[in-house]
Amino acid sequence: MADGVLEIGDADFEKEVLQSDKPVLIDFWAPWCGPCRAMTPIIEEMAKKFEGKAKIAKCNVDDNPITPGKFDVKAIPTLIFFKDGKMVEQVTGMMAKPKIEELLNQMIG
Amino acid sequence: MDANIYDLIIIGGGPAGLTAGLYACRARMKTLLIEKMIPGGQIMITDWVENYPGFPEGIAGAELAERITAQANAFGLETAYEEVVAIRPEGDVKEVVLTDKSLYAKTLIIATGAFAKKLGIPGEDDYYGRGVSFCATCDAPFFKEKTVVAIGGGDTAVQESLYLTRFVDRVFLVHRRDQLRATRILQERALSNPKITMVWDSVPEAILGGDRGLEGVRIRNVKTGEISKLPADGCFIWIGITPHTSFVKNTLATDEYGFIIANERMETSVPGVFACGDVRNTPLRQVATAVGDAAIAAVAAEHYITA
Numbered sequence: 493m494a495d496g497v498l499e500i501g502d503a504d505f506e507k508e509v510l511q512s513d514k515p516v517l518i519d520f521w522a523p524w525c526g527p528c529r530a531m532t533p534i535i536e537e538m539a540k541k542f543e544g545k546a547k548i549a550k551c552n553v554d555d556n557p558i559t560p561g562k563f564d565v566k567a568i569p570t571l572i573f574f575k576d577g578k579m580v581e582q583v584t585g586m587m588a589k590p591k592i593e594e595l596l597n598q599m600i601g
Numbered sequence: 602m603d604a605n606i607y608d609l610i611i612i613g614g615g616p617a618g619l620t621a622g623l624y625a626c627r628a629r630m631k632t633l634l635i636e637k638m639i640p641g642g643q644i645m646i647t648d649w650v651e652n653y654p655g656f657p658e659g660i661a662g663a664e665l666a667e668r669i670t671a672q673a674n675a676f677g678l679e680t681a682y683e684e685v686v687a688i689r690p691e692g693d694v695k696e697v698v699l700t701d702k703s704l705y706a707k708t709l710i711i712a713t714g715a716f717a718k719k720l721g722i723p724g725e726d727d728y729y730g731r732g733v734s735f736c737a738t739c740d741a742p743f744f745k746e747k748t749v750v751a752i753g754g755g756d757t758a759v760q761e762s763l764y765l766t767r768f769v770d771r772v773f774l775v776h777r778r779d780q781l782r783a784t785r786i787l788q789e790r791a792l793s794n795p796k797i798t799m800v801w802d803s804v805p806e807a808i809l810g811g812d813r814g815l816e817g818v819r820i821r822n823v824k825t826g827e828i829s830k831l832p833a834d835g836c837f838i839w840i841g842i843t844p845h846t847s848f849v850k851n852t853l854a855t856d857e858y859g860f861i862i863a864n865e866r867m868e869t870s871v872p873g874v875f876a877c878g879d880v881r882n883t884p885l886r887q888v889a890t891a892v893g894d895a896a897i898a899a900v901a902a903e904h905y906i907t908a
Contacts, residue, residue: 525739526663527646530639554742564814566743566835567730584730586645588638589682590700 496539498549502558505551510577512547515599517592519550520560520570527586528569534589538596545600575599607633609902610697610706612685613845615642616666617878617891617898618712619673624899626676630906633704634673634680635697641666642714643842643879644888647757648738648764653888662738665888685713685848690871708902711849711861711869711876712895715842715886720752724808724815725838732815732835733808737761740835741768749835750775750818752805758839759783759791765837766796773831775800775820800831808836844880856882867898873905 500508500518509516519535521528539548553560553568563572563582573581573595581595609625611618614636625632634640644650647662656665674680681704689696690709697704717735719725725733734740741764749769751762754776760783762772774791779801781788791797800820807819809830817832846859854862854870860883861876863869869876877894879886 522742524742526641526661526666527639527736527739529663530641530645530666534639564731566732566814567734567736567740569739570730582730585736586638588684590684 496543496548497536498547500549500551500559501556505556505559508547508549509574512574512577514545514547515580515596516547516549516574517596518572518574519548520553520565520568520572521550522552522554522568525568531569531586534592537589538592541593542596542600546596573599605705606694607631607704607706608906609633609708609710609899610635610695610704611710611712612688612697613637613642613712613714613878613880614640614670614680615712615714615878615891616644616669616888617714617880617895618642618710619669619678620892620895621710621712621877621899621902622678623673623676624896625902626673626678628899628903630899630903632678633706634678635683635685635699635704636680637682637684640670640673640680643716646736646738648761650888669892687848688852688874690852690874693873695873707873707906709874710867710895710898710902711846711853711874711880712878712891712898713845713848713880715844715879717838718841718843720805720838720840722805722807724810728808728810728815728836732810734835734837735839737764737837740837741765744769744835746770747834748773748832749837750805750831750833751837751839752776752818753839753841754778754781754783755839755841756783756787759787761837761839762797763787763790763794766794769835770796772797773800773818773833774798775803775805775818775831777804777823778802805836842879842886846880865897866901867894868901873902875902 608630611634644662651659687698748771803820863876867875875898877898878891
């Protein structure tokens, strides 16, 4: 993908996230959510910044009902950080860029 | 050192901060706006704004935020994404302390706004993001054809409850008094909406739930003392706002709720420091009043430097 953000869905969640050899950040979003739109440039920037070190992904909750349900996501934006197939952190609401970077750096380190 | 001193640092990137930036840039002041998260402020999570002039059909909060941001950027507003920890505003050069460094300016405008107040009852934190929400535009579609409880009686509570009815089957609107505080036109819409059931004279006591998530809200009638449970899948909380002012503690005068005291020229208790928008002790908190405040603050800051 041009912007480096991987689009994941119910079908490939297991393979792309749980079996990933790199840490993963998933941004749960939907087109109708204003704050989610505002988060998009930050997520794209993270994808550039952490290219090769972490997988930055997004999941459209309208098209993929199963994955958000698994993690009881009933609010967006929600960011979930995974390492070695396990959830490390789940954050609801907009999240500041330095905090996202800090968490990603911790997971890489 | 002088080259690194801004004429103006604006803290906060909502409608007030962005408008102050727009005016300051047009006045050719060397200006920096510091935003903790994303420009736009509280209207980012407001579904619909229909009382801001110039948009006769109304406009989505997020779109209005995007437009104000674009307009400020068009005049060259510089933005830094940092968190302000403290300010040291005494003296001619004011220090803005970030997490890892300081920035300096001749004047400051505080436009940090406010955030939604929490209820402070059991279950609220446990179910946040899993049924408890402060944002209908973000989360309403998760409750399609379900029942939700909404708490509050002001403009936000009523406006957002009306938005919820586009998705949910039923909204119990719980209010501690026997009439709404919201603007009349909103009251009329809520009271005539078949999906909204008013629960008067009642306050929430606990958010209830189990393994399957949120299951309801326990409420108490303040007149009769009667306790009951409203079964629901979600609980939306709109009981007012608290200002973002922890970083100005002991430097600027605030009122008993923490709002910064500023006069009609937006001057705070410290010369060269101005406050505008929701963070100020103002009788009305709207986009229209925030941007008006901001224009005054920017011009007052300019005069402060040139005087």
